[in-house]
Amino acid sequence: MSENQNEVLRRGDKIIVARGVSRFKVARHRLTGLLTDVLALCYLYASVRLLVLQLPKYKEAVKASTGQPVLYVPWAIVISAAIVVALFWGSLGRSLGGRMGNLEYSRNGSKEVSIFRRLLHALLNVVGMVPVYIALWWLHTHNPRFETWTLVTLPLLVLFLWALVDPKGRTLVDRIAGIEVSPPEYREVVDVRVRPRPWYTRSWGAAALAMLILSYTTGWVITKIDLNALVRDAPRAKPLFVDLVTPELFERTPTDQIARAKYQIPCSGTPPAPSEVVPGKPSLIITRGGTCGERGDLIAIRGENFAPNAKGLLFWVDPIGMKDRIRGIQTDADGKFEYTFNVPNARGTDYEIHEVEAVISVPAGPWRATVTLRMVIDKMIETIFLALMATTLGVIISIPISFLSARNLMIHNPVSATVYYITRTIMNIMRSIEPLIWALIFVVWVGIGPFAGVLALTLHTVAALAKLYSEAIESIDPGPIEAVTATGADRIQTIAYAVVPQMIPPFIAFTIYRWDINVRMSTVIGLVGGGGIGFLLIQWINLLQYRQAATAVWAIALVVAIMDYASAIVREKLV
């Protein structure tokens, strides 16, 4: 039977249409099937080995080993063994690779091949390959000139070389066993009486199921899922959550209560008079150490008549008025405090008067926005405009690019087809790089700030929208295009009158979708220096100032929610 010629045979009550087969196609299918099986077996081996190494008995050994790792098998042996097992498995019927490559075994046109013949085929494959591998391995260990990769690939090449020589794509083993392996287009045996067995009872189904189960088990182990830790370490997260739900928004304008006590360094004949407690007025007195002494002397102070349960600071004021912070202080429920400290090493010539100053901040004024809130609002505005600029620029640039990436417009002549493939590839690459990474690049290029963020988001927007728009162009109804072309319109007129009107609803939908994404992205692009609120957020988190960070987080959530809602309304009205 020559290639590409059909032959119809009638055998009993079955009609067999044998279409011409290309040996290259058969070889390609078989190679794909074999590679799939080999990959599946290697994967099974690797997963099982990983799981076995988790067992306590091997975990210690792994930790202790220095030279040869535990349970190590050289990869060449693994792959060679996998090839032999795959050939054996494939010969018995439908292996996983056989299922993927859609290979069927037939003999004289019938799909019913006896199990004995299949076992013969399988054993012949093993008998053919195993000695070859053993011989090659012996050669390799004795003469390193035989590289390990030849061990694996050479036997396969020889095997399939025969398949390319044979007109029907059969290997030597196939001919001896009298079996033909082929993709289903070659043979079509119509026999509806036989009901196929369920997939899990077949070897390829069982293998696929085993791979699935093993994958999830391996996944669980590799990602170190530990549900225990989730429950046990919950208290660690508690202070964080408390801070996160109490964002710093408003505060009352603090007014300060100040009281001072004089101190002379060093003592002269006329030390300053000690300060007194004045009723109703915040006062500070030195209770121990007198009103003069040397640097380093221990003095104790007491404050009275301050606001209760308030925080403040204690300063040492030198003779020229420079303040040096000693410590933070807090008043008790009566508005009093007592502290001890050493006289600091203050500047000043001898016998000059220094002062101890206590400043208690009392939140008593009118409510006003904290500095945090003002910074957040400022940056949020920058974030929103960042998203706006990036989306607009992205939309404008991506429209012409999307026409160049549309298959149904570009595939007609070789020049435009090349342009199509190049554009598609570039856009795919640009789209696979996350905006955060682009932002890193642009931060180096144009410096930290929102411009880098705009550039990064625009680039990614262009790549993503070009793909979405071009898919919309490819899915338009060809009818109106036919009709407009039939009136004698040229390409540009056809696009303007038949393509563009059909594109408007998906265009608007995708633009709004991208706008949503860009708003989210712009909030985090500041994490790498791209401007916007992310900039503040990452700094507050690094300084462990979680209350301020909470302000930023809540602001982001609010703005994103509002934008989502707004874009849903816009979409409803326009589309």
Added chain:
Amino acid sequence: MLEIQHLTKIYEDGTRALHDVSFTVRDGEFVILIGLSGSGKSTLLRCINRLVEPTSGKVIWNGVDITAASPKELREIRRNIGMIFQQFNLVKRSSVMTNVLSGRLGYVNTWASVLGQFSKEDRQRALASLARVGISEKAYNRADSLSGGQQQRVGIARALMQAPKLMLADEPVASLDPATSHSVLKYLEQLNKEDGITVLCSLHFLSLARRYGSRIIALKAGEVVFDGLPKDIDHQRFQEIYGEEAIEVEIA
């Protein structure tokens, strides 16, 4: 005069849509193509204005070889050939007026038309075409808000804008009810008799073909099996065209 010479079309997957089709159409004729679905009627019509490229053969119209025309020449040829379709092929979101005006695209400057600039004559012509098919009140409605029959009439108005000499109709009434079918075919008949436009129309129902056509060409599996007057199709011929189990159905 339209000459089809040995027209053949074989698609890439091996389907033979047309095989050595030859016939001649004189100006002013109303030729109706009949045949089973898949017999090649749509392909034949589309090969005439080269919406589908024929594999071999020639289409010569008024001495001009359409099959050998350059893209620029082809546009000028297409200007004079109007076409209406089974699925109407209107741009759904655009207004009826825009759809009708798009029939004039072969005659206007590219960039002017992209900006929507049509001359006053063109716009008046559009309104006149719509009036001729009887739906001038729907001129500014969205095209998809019209009924099937109305949409097909918009298609006819669009074709009229081209001032065509030849009209190709690919199963124009297959999606319409019987009464509307007659209405649409009456418009085509009017164009044929009053304006002298040659019409090449493919239909499913032989009764419609007998009523409106001056000549019937029947296709079967891509080949011409009958070419003659409607009254010459007797029962035997009918079975040759449509197959042994076909029964003639009257469309009221």
